[in-house]
Amino acid sequence: MSDDNALGWLRHPAPSDRHRWVMERPIAHRGLFDPGAGIPENSMAAFQRAVDHGFAMELDVRLLADGQLAVFHDPTLKRMTGEEGLIASLSTGHYRRLRLSMNNEPPPLLAEVLELIHDKVGVLIEIKDASFEAAEAVLNVAKRHPGPWAALSFHAGVIAWFARHHPHVTRGLNGGVLEWDAGLWASVGMRTFWHAPGARPHFIGCFIQRLGGFAPRWLRSRGLPVVAWTARSLEGYHAAQKLSDAVIFEGFLPSDKALSA
Numbered sequence: 001m002s003d004d005n006a007l008g009w010l011r012h013p014a015p016s017d018r019h020r021w022v023m024e025r026p027i028a029h030r031g032l033f034d035p036g037a038g039i040p041e042n043s044m045a046a047f048q049r050a051v052d053h054g055f056a057m058e059l060d061v062r063l064l065a066d067g068q069l070a071v072f073h074d075p076t077l078k079r080m081t082g083e084e085g086l087i088a089s090l091s092t093g094h095y096r097r098l099r100l101s102m103n104n105e106p107p108p109l110l111a112e113v114l115e116l117i118h119d120k121v122g123v124l125i126e127i128k129d130a131s132f133e134a135a136e137a138v139l140n141v142a143k144r145h146p147g148p149w150a151a152l153s154f155h156a157g158v159i160a161w162f163a164r165h166h167p168h169v170t171r172g173l174n175g176g177v178l179e180w181d182a183g184l185w186a187s188v189g190m191r192t193f194w195h196a197p198g199a200r201p202h203f204i205g206c207f208i209q210r211l212g213g214f215a216p217r218w219l220r221s222r223g224l225p226v227v228a229w230t231a232r233s234l235e236g237y238h239a240a241q242k243l244s245d246a247v248i249f250e251g252f253l254p255s256d257k258a259l260s261a
Contacts, residue, residue, distance in 0.1 A: 004167075006197035014223025015202035019170045021122050021148045022203050022225060022246055026237075028055040029230045029250035030073065040080065040102040042071050047113050051120050058124040058152070058229075058248055061110050063134050068092040069110040069141055073128070080107070088129075110141050119147035124172065124205075124227075124248075130155040139166060152205060154179060154190055159199035172227065173199045176207030176216070193219070203245075205229050208236065211243035220245070 003009040031046025032039075032053060039045045042059055050057040060073040070087055077083045081098045090098075096106055110125070117123055125142065127134050135151065135158045142149050150170035151162050162171045175190045189195030193204060193215035203225040206216045211228055220226045220243075228244035231237040232251045240247045247254075 003200055006200065009200040010197045012222075013196075013219055015170075015225070019150075019202035020225065022056075022124070022150060022170065022172070022227060025054065025056040025121065025246070026254045027124065027227065027246055027248040028053075028057045029248045030059060031057050033250070035102065038103045040100045040105070042073055042080075042107070043100055043103065043105055044108050044112065044116060045103060045105060047108075047116055051117060053253070054121065056122040056124070056246075057117075058126060059110075059113060060126045060128050061134070061138060062087045062128045063131070063137060064088070064090050064092055064095055066091050067133070067137060068095075069134075069137050070095055071108045071110055071113055075128070110138070114142060114145045114147075114149070117145075117147055122148040122150070124150045124152045126174070127151060127153040127155070127158050130158060132158070132161050134158065135161045139169065150202070155186070156189060156195040156199040159201055163200040170202050171199070172203045172205050173201040174205040174229070176210035176213070203227055205248070206244070208240050211240060216243075 028050040030041035032050035033041040033046035059071050061069045062072050064070050072087050075086055077085050080100055082101050098107055100107055125138055127138055150172050152172040153159050154174040159171045159173050162169050173196055175193045178187045178191045205227045208228045216226050225245040227246045228240040229248040231240050231247050231249040234252055237247050237249055237254055
């Protein structure tokens with residue numbers, strides 16, 4: 001069935017099999033990071049650890065001033081590097097001279113992470129910037145990546161851009177929370193998923209405490225995969241499994257039961 005418009009997607013939101021890889025493995029949040037072992041989030045060490053354990057992974061990207069893609073969650077440098085400033089103001093050269101406080105490792109670029117992952121596991125690339133420029137930058141870096149990857153965002157317009165221009169790319173829409181900085185209507189859309197038909201995602205990423213809401217339950221009943229975020233305990237992981245098709249986790253290793261579920 002056609003999903004090339006909002007109404008068609010709403011009638012038939014289930015994706016084709018080629019986009020269902022997101023359901024196959026547990027997904028390590030920002031890589032398989034471990035502060036206790038000196039492995040920071042969104043670091044090459046965290047991504048290597050996820051690959052070594054056979055987990056898929058989620059990571060965050062932000063545009064640098066020269067258009068390159070930093071793998072970095074926060075808009076500011078302070079929490080991860082101890083320095084002042086905004087990621088968006090940095091050149092690639094300046095960014096690469098930074099060091100992550102936890103292990104003195106340089107924060108990575110998206111191209112470096114994809115080279116590390118190759119085709120070993122899947123990766124969800126969460127686009128933090130609400131811009132088409134960021135979406136296009138991700139596409140330009142990832143389009144030759146040999147393994148499975150998905151564009152993911154809280155911003156429906158970013159995911160709609162992929163639906164319009166590159167529908168072959170697996171795309172996911174995050175939500176279940178209020179993000180007032182995005183504006184009233186965008187925030188309500190994020191919380192309720194009412195904006196999902198316009199984005200036409202192949203899956204939704206739902207805040208773990210909102211998995212019981214009407215939209216994720218109804219969409220899942222119609223065949224749309226639901227990815228839960230973020231489980232921070234094994235108990236929470238197993239609870240989320242009952243209401244979702246894959247779980248993003250951090251802070252523990254899923255059990256053999258979780259891996260085989």
